[in-house]
Amino acid sequence: MSEAPDDLRYTKSHEWVRQNDDGTITVGITDNAQDQLGDMVYVEVPEIDKELEAEDACAVVESVKAASDIYAPVAGTVVEANEDLADSPEVVNQDPFGAGWIIKIRPVDSSAIDLLMDANAYQAFIEDEDH
Amino acid sequence: MPFNPQTEQDIREMLSVIGVDAIEDLFDEIPAGLRCGELSGVPEALNEQEITRLMLERAELDGRPLNFIGAGAYEHHIPAVVWEIATRGEFYSAYTPYQAEASQGTLQLIYEYQTMMTALMAMDVSNASLYDGASGLAEAVLMAVRANRKSKSRRVLMPRTVHPNYRKTAQSIVSDQAIELVELDYDREGGHIDPASLEQYAGEDITALVIPQPNFFGVLEEVNTLTDWAHANNIFVIAVVNPMAMALLKPPGKWGKEGADIVVGEGQPLGVPLSSGGPYFGFMCCRQQWVRQMPGRIVGRTVDRDGRDGFTLTLQAREQHIRRSKATSNICTNQGLLVTAATIYMALLGGEGLRRTALASHTNTSILVEKLSNEYLQPQFNRPYFHEAVIHSALPLKDLIRPLYAQNIQPGFVLTEDYPELGESLLVCATETKTEDDMSVLQDRLLRMIDKQVSS
Numbered sequence: 001m002s003e004a005p006d007d008l009r010y011t012k013s014h015e016w017v018r019q020n021d022d023g024t025i026t027v028g029i030t031d032n033a034q035d036q037l038g039d040m041v042y043v044e045v046p047e048i049d050k051e052l053e054a055e056d057a058c059a060v061v062e063s064v065k066a067a068s069d070i071y072a073p074v075a076g077t078v079v080e081a082n083e084d085l086a087d088s089p090e091v092v093n094q095d096p097f098g099a100g101w102i103i104k105i106r107p108v109d110s111s112a113i114d115l116l117m118d119a120n121a122y123q124a125f126i127e128d129e130d131h
Numbered sequence: 132m133p134f135n136p137q138t139e140q141d142i143r144e145m146l147s148v149i150g151v152d153a154i155e156d157l158f159d160e161i162p163a164g165l166r167c168g169e170l171s172g173v174p175e176a177l178n179e180q181e182i183t184r185l186m187l188e189r190a191e192l193d194g195r196p197l198n199f200i201g202a203g204a205y206e207h208h209i210p211a212v213v214w215e216i217a218t219r220g221e222f223y224s225a226y227t228p229y230q231a232e233a234s235q236g237t238l239q240l241i242y243e244y245q246t247m248m249t250a251l252m253a254m255d256v257s258n259a260s261l262y263d264g265a266s267g268l269a270e271a272v273l274m275a276v277r278a279n280r281k282s283k284s285r286r287v288l289m290p291r292t293v294h295p296n297y298r299k300t301a302q303s304i305v306s307d308q309a310i311e312l313v314e315l316d317y318d319r320e321g322g323h324i325d326p327a328s329l330e331q332y333a334g335e336d337i338t339a340l341v342i343p344q345p346n347f348f349g350v351l352e353e354v355n356t357l358t359d360w361a362h363a364n365n366i367f368v369i370a371v372v373n374p375m376a377m378a379l380l381k382p383p384g385k386w387g388k389e390g391a392d393i394v395v396g397e398g399q400p401l402g403v404p405l406s407s408g409g410p411y412f413g414f415m416c417c418r419q420q421w422v423r424q425m426p427g428r429i430v431g432r433t434v435d436r437d438g439r440d441g442f443t444l445t446l447q448a449r450e451q452h453i454r455r456s457k458a459t460s461n462i463c464t465n466q467g468l469l470v471t472a473a474t475i476y477m478a479l480l481g482g483e484g485l486r487r488t489a490l491a492s493h494t495n496t497s498i499l500v501e502k503l504s505n506e507y508l509q510p511q512f513n514r515p516y517f518h519e520a521v522i523h524s525a526l527p528l529k530d531l532i533r534p535l536y537a538q539n540i541q542p543g544f545v546l547t548e549d550y551p552e553l554g555e556s557l558l559v560c561a562t563e564t565k566t567e568d569d570m571s572v573l574q575d576r577l578l579r580m581i582d583k584q585v586s587s
Contacts, residue, residue, distance in 0.1 A: 041448075042423060047280050062423070067448040069457070 002032040002126070005097055009113055010122035013055075013071045016097060017113055020104070024079055025113065028101040029061060029070065029092065032126050037063040040089035045081035045103060052076055052105065054112065059102050061092060070102055074112040080104040193407065194539060197569055199499070201519045201560030202347070202544035203264070203294050204408065205375070205400045207488065208564050209472075210479055213402045217472040227259075227467030229428070231443040237467065238442035241430040244474040251377050251477075251485075252394045253384025254416035259428040259465035264397025265297040267413030268341070268371055269304035270426050270460055271395045274417070275339035275367040276310055277459065278392070278424040282365060284336035290315040290324050292346035293371060295549040313337075319552075322350040322512030322521060329360055339367035342391070344383070345376055348558065349496070349519025350512055358387030367392045374414065375400040376517045378485035379493065383416075393417045402476025403469050412466035412473065423449065426460030491563035492518035495570070499561040502574040507581050511556055518562060521546065524555040531580045532557070535573075542573055 004010065009017040014033035018026040034040070042062040052058050057069035058078070081103050085091060092100040107113065117125060137145075142154070151157060158166075177185065198206055217223070221236060228234040241259045248257035261267040272287050287305075289298055289312040302312055313332075318325040323346065340361040344352050354370075361368045370383035370391035377383075383391035399411040417425050423446065431445030451458035480488065496518045500510055503522055511521035522543070524531060532542045543559040550556065561570060 044423070062448050065448070066453055067457075 002030070002035055003097070004030060004032070004119045004122050006119045008097070009073070009116035009118060010125075011071065011073045011116055012125065014126075015070060015073050017073045017116060018101075019110070019113060023110065024104045024106050025074070025076070026101045026104050027070070027073060028096055030122070031096050034093050034096045034100070037061065037068060038065045039063055040092045042067075043082075043085040043089045043092060043102065045083070045085065046078050048078055048081065050078045052078065061089075061102075072105065073116060074105070074107045075109070076105040076107040078103055079106050196536075196539045196541045197572060198541045199559050199561060199565070199573060200541050200544045201349070201562075202558055203296065203397060204405055204411070205373075205492075205518075205560065205562055206405055206564050207375070207400055207402075207492075207562050209402050209404060209476065212479065213472050213475045216475050217468060222468065222471045225468065227428075227465055229444050231441065235442060238430050238444075240471055240474055241428075241465070241467070242432055242442050243478070244470050245430060247474065247477045248374075248414055248416055250482075251374060251382065252372070252416045253382035253390065254394055255384075255419035256422045256425065256429070257414065257416045258425055259430055260398065260467075260470045261395070261413035261415055261427055261462060262466060263409070263411045263413045264371070264395065264399075265294070265300035265413075266304065266462075267395035267397075267415055268293070268297045268369070269301040270413075270415065270462065271369045271371075271393045272301055272305050272310060272312070272339065272341075273308070273460065274393055274421070274424050274426060275369055276308075278421045279338050279365070279367045282336055282338040282367075284338055285310045286313055286335075286337050287311070287369075288313050288315050288329075288332065288337055288340045288366075290317060290341060290343065290346070291550075292317045292322070292324060292348060292350070292352070293341055293343045294347045297371065310338075317346075320512065321514040322346070322348040323352050323514055324357060326353055326356045326360060329357070333360075333364055335364075337364065337366045339369050339392075341369045341371060342386075343371045344380065345373060345517035345519070348512060348521050349516040349560070351380070351515045351517065354381065354383070354386040356387070358389070358391060362387065362389050370394040370396075372396045373400060373517065374398060375485065375489050375492070378482065379489040380517070390418070392421060398466075398469065398473050401473035403472055410466065410469060412469035422446065424459060427462050428465050488563050489518070492561070495561035495563065495565050496520055496559070498567070499559060499565070499570045499573070502570050503559070503577065505578070505581070507585075508577070511553060519558055519560040521553070522557045522559055523553070524557065526555070526581060526584050528555045528557055530584055531577060534580055535576055538576060540573060540576060542577065 014030045016028050016030050040063050044060040046058045052072035054072055054075045056072045058072045059070035061068055082101055228237055245257040261270055276285050342352055342357050344354055346352055358368050368391040374396055383394045394416040396414055398414045403411055429446050430442055432442055435441045449459045451463050500520045507525040508522050511523040528545055535542050543557040546553050546556040546558055
């Protein structure tokens, strides 16, 4: 079974969300998602300051199998993007919850994060999806 | 690989495997009311004898006129070996077989084509071709909107010196995607885009500027100044070029300080016959930076598990068979057979041969313009041109040139409908295929018609 750390929140489109001390959130794709997509060859990140609605397509991860959109888990503004992925997209496979993060967002309303799944709910969700 | 269709027996065997009696049964989910039934507008099939006769009769209708029309499709000499090779069984198919395990020859040929195009255009990357120049321009506009992330406006500056049909095609394809093509007028003296006319857009959010070279009038644009202006304003540069001209002129990759971002054009001048308007092929190149936004197929070189060179499609993850509605484009193929001819043509002529062909075409057009210039016919524009020029007539063109059609001469393309402000204007072209005698024939016949009109 793929990993899903307890301190993160999760979406049905397989993004994870980490709440940072400065009020921003870090977003990446889950271990399950990277495993399904296979070897990453390219990650396209949004411009800084881009304003996003919840569920807006805001980045693209391209693997040897497919190119998939990354959706904003909550509404907010892009404050940082992981530029290192341009040269080493494989980090998304190697360390999806750490160095493989994709963007940081300053949410419009932090309480929206509480509506996302916790680790247990996400694990149940992907088990259900597998069947 | 063989291109034989399946036999009656193949069909029977396949149907029996899936447990169906007839092909018709495969469609029984479609309600009878939704089926069109008979195709009443489609005539009965003809046998070989009948179809050969019909096609020969139609071909004769075209005649073999002495042709001075360019306007987007150009008559160049095509060495016999080009189509001798292109029509060999190994290549001859309307379909491009991409399977790496079955098509190494075809894939290598496309790879060589891409390499030649990037060299000719001085660009980093080429795709395997598009449908034609006009739809290629539309693809370039869509690509610029995807790739230029500094711009949000989806507004593209489209000069009137771009081929009118290209502009119409681009408009049809992009207008329903909330993209605005902003018309840019041309200088009446030079027949080119006056760089000063762009200043009204400085500081505005513009996604891309289209720069034709040569432009529809045959005139050379100030590509360096235009390119630098665009980049200084965070605007993408889409070059629309004649590939033959690029053997002689500065290629788009070297325009200004940074070069064009995307290059498209019509590939027909490279070994494809006029053949009543098609099929032709479009080409597209871009900078490495934008390659993931490029539509269409790209063939890459790699190694197999034994370390031997091999060729395969690459960067497919963005295409519609994988990404569906989110694909970069609805084009998922290339014009394989025409690309085959173009690759053979370019390989045969080489850079020097292309350059000499381009130079001979330019020289011939200069001679033609000189021969045609007189009291009543004068060059419309005062700027340098490649192998086409606009001639303004003081007399009604219709009366001058219509009698020439009957004499099997096509004297040029009349611009009045697309550019009414130019009045009686004719776009003429003389490629390397025209001799001094050919040009004198046109000169003599036109002079005769002028005399007739003036004296009547």
